[in-house]
Amino acid sequence: MSGPFELRTQMIGSLPVINHFLSRVGLDDTLRAHLADDDARLVLAPATALGVVVRNLIVSHQPVYALGEWARPFEPGLLGLGPGEAEALNDDRVGRCLARLFDADRASLLTEVVLRAVRTFGIDCAQLHNDSTSVSFTGAYRGANGRPRGGKPTAAICHGYNKDHRPDLRQLVWILTVSADGAVPLTHRVVSGNTTDDVTHVRTWDELVALTGRADFLYVADSKLATRDAMDHINAHHGRFVTVMPRTRREDRWFRDWVTRNQPGWTEACRRAPKRHGEPEEVLSTFEPTPGSVEGYRIIWVHSSNNKVNDATTRARRIERSISGLEDLARRLAGPKCRTKTRVAAETEALSVLDDHDTTRYFEILIVEELDKTYTATHRGTPGPDTRFRQHTRPRFRLNWKLKPHVIRDDAASDGCWPLITNDTELSPAEVLAAYKYQPNLERRHAQLKGPQAVAPVLLRDPARIEALLCCHFLALLTEALIERQIRAAMAQAGTKTIPLYPEERDCTAPSATRVLEIFAGVQRHQIIRAGKIIQTFDPTLNPLQHQVLKLLGVPSRSYRST
Numbered sequence: 001m002s003g004p005f006e007l008r009t010q011m012i013g014s015l016p017v018i019n020h021f022l023s024r025v026g027l028d029d030t031l032r033a034h035l036a037d038d039d040a041r042l043v044l045a046p047a048t049a050l051g052v053v054v055r056n057l058i059v060s061h062q063p064v065y066a067l068g069e070w071a072r073p074f075e076p077g078l079l080g081l082g083p084g085e086a087e088a089l090n091d092d093r094v095g096r097c098l099a100r101l102f103d104a105d106r107a108s109l110l111t112e113v114v115l116r117a118v119r120t121f122g123i124d125c126a127q128l129h130n131d132s133t134s135v136s137f138t139g140a141y142r143g144a145n146g147r148p149r150g151g152k153p154t155a156a157i158c159h160g161y162n163k164d165h166r167p168d169l170r171q172l173v174w175i176l177t178v179s180a181d182g183a184v185p186l187t188h189r190v191v192s193g194n195t196t197d198d199v200t201h202v203r204t205w206d207e208l209v210a211l212t213g214r215a216d217f218l219y220v221a222d223s224k225l226a227t228r229d230a231m232d233h234i235n236a237h238h239g240r241f242v243t244v245m246p247r248t249r250r251e252d253r254w255f256r257d258w259v260t261r262n263q264p265g266w267t268e269a270c271r272r273a274p275k276r277h278g279e280p281e282e283v284l285s286t287f288e289p290t291p292g293s294v295e296g297y298r299i300i301w302v303h304s305s306n307n308k309v310n311d312a313t314t315r316a317r318r319i320e321r322s323i324s325g326l327e328d329l330a331r332r333l334a335g336p337k338c339r340t341k342t343r344v345a346a347e348t349e350a351l352s353v354l355d356d357h358d359t360t361r362y363f364e365i366l367i368v369e370e371l372d373k374t375y376t377a378t379h380r381g382t383p384g385p386d387t388r389f390r391q392h393t394r395p396r397f398r399l400n401w402k403l404k405p406h407v408i409r410d411d412a413a414s415d416g417c418w419p420l421i422t423n424d425t426e427l428s429p430a431e432v433l434a435a436y437k438y439q440p441n442l443e444r445r446h447a448q449l450k451g452p453q454a455v456a457p458v459l460l461r462d463p464a465r466i467e468a469l470l471c472c473h474f475l476a477l478l479t480e481a482l483i484e485r486q487i488r489a490a491m492a493q494a495g496t497k498t499i500p501l502y503p504e505e506r507d508c509t510a511p512s513a514t515r516v517l518e519i520f521a522g523v524q525r526h527q528i529i530r531a532g533k534i535i536q537t538f539d540p541t542l543n544p545l546q547h548q549v550l551k552l553l554g555v556p557s558r559s560y561r562s563t
Helices: 015-024 027-034 046-059 064-071 091-103 106-121 201-212 228-236 250-258 305-334 343-356 405-412 429-436 439-450 463-494 513-518 544-553
Strands: 005-011 127-137 170-179 185-192 218-220 240-244 267-272 282-287 298-304 363-377 389-403 417-422 499-502 506-508 524-530 533-538
Touching (some): 027 046, 046 091, 046 513, 106 463, 250 298, 250 417, 282 429, 298 305, 305 389, 439 463
Parallel strands (some): 127 218
Antiparallel strands (some): 282 298
C-alpha cells in the first residue's frame, strides 16, 4: 500500500441523540411504509429525503435548496444516506418528495408516529391544550388560493389576523395541540390564513377523540373556544373543557357591576415566585359566583395581585395621556389659527382623543362656545373720528373637562380579575386555574417553531409542498419535546436540580432541546485514509457533561463510536 495519507473529518454533532428518539417513535420506518419509492428521478427514496429534512429542522434549519450543502459534512449513515448521496439533495428532488408527503395519507402516518410516542414514553393524555399561530409569507402567492390537489384541499395563503403583528403579510394559520405532560405535540393542522380560531375547535376536538380513543380528556384553549357551538359540542359528546370567557359576554359585565357593590369571597389558589428580584410574589385567588353561564356552565373568576397593580397602572397612564391630549386640543381651539367651525366638530375632536386611549367613559366633556369679535374700517386709510367700522364675528370654543371618579372607582373594583368557563363539575376552582395556567407551555412550542426551527421564510411556492414542510416541522417539534420531557423527568428522578448547560457552565434547571443538542454541535469523527482505505478511525472523546446528558436521555454512549 502506497500513496499519501488523507485525513477525513466527518461531523457527528447531535445526530446520534436525535436518531435515538426518532427510532423510538419509528419515524423512518413509518415514512417508508407510507411513501412509495417508485420514481427513479428522485434518486433518493422519499422517506430518506424527508428524514434528512426533519433532522435538519431539529439541528439547524437550512433552506431546501441548501439541504445538500448542509448534509455533506456529516457522516452519511447518521442521516440515513449512503456515501455520496448527499449530493442528490437538491431543491427539485426534495420538493418532489414534499409533494409525495402531501399526497400520502398524512393523517394515518402522523397517527402512527404520535401513538407510538404516547405508548413508548407513557405520555398522559388526560389534559390537552390547543392554540394557533400565524406563519407569515412575503410575496403574492397567487397560486396558493385553496385549489384542491388530487382531491385534497390546500390551505390558501391570504391576509388574516396576523399574530406576528404583520397585517401587511399574507399568512397560513398553524393549529397545534399538546399534552399537559411535557407539552408534547399530538396533532397539528394548517388552514387558510383568514380562518378564525372560533371555527376550528369542533374539528380539532373530534380529531383528538379519534386519536386518543377517549372523549373525557380536559380540553384547554383560549377565549375563541367560548362559543355556544364549540362548548355545546364538547359537552354533548361527554367531553370536558376549560377556556377564558370573553369580555363581550353578558356574564362578564354582570360580575364587574356586581363587584362594585359586593365583596367576593376570594380563596387563595396558589402563589408564584416573582420574575425579578425585589418584586413581590404573585397571589392568585379564585371565586365561583352562584350564577353560571347562560349555557349552564361554571364560571370561575380569578384574581391576580400582579394584574391588579398592572391594571391600575395602565388605566392611570391612559388617563394621563388623555389629559395631555385634551390640553393640546384646548390650546389649539383657543389659538388664532383654529379652523374648527362648529360645536359638534369640537366635541368630536375631543372624543377622538379619548377614544385613542379608551378613556371616554372616565371623562365628562363640556364645550363652551364664545363669539370672537373683530372690527375693520369700511374704507381705506387712517381711521378718523368719522370712520365707520364693520363688526365680524366667528365662533370660538373653549374645552373643559372633568374626571368621573365614581366610574374609575367602579372599574378599579374588578382590577386584576378575569373569568374562566368550564363544564367540568368535579375540579375545584384552584384545579381549573391550574389547568389553564399550563397554556404558556404550548405557546413556547410556537416560539420554538418560529425561533430555532425558523419556519419563515418558507422559500417554497407550491402550497402542497409548504403544507408538507409544515408537517415536517411538526415531527421535529414532537422529537424536541420528547427530548425535553425525557431529560427533565430523568433529572427529577435522579434528584438532579440543575446541570451546567449554559455558557460559562452556568446552571440550567429546565433544559430545552435546543440547548441540550447544542452541547454536541462540535462533535466530530476523524479517519486516516490511504489509497481509499481507512487506516485508522479516531472516535470523538466526549466530555463529562456530554456523558451526563446522554445518561439522562437514555442514549448509549456507544452511539458516538464507529461500528
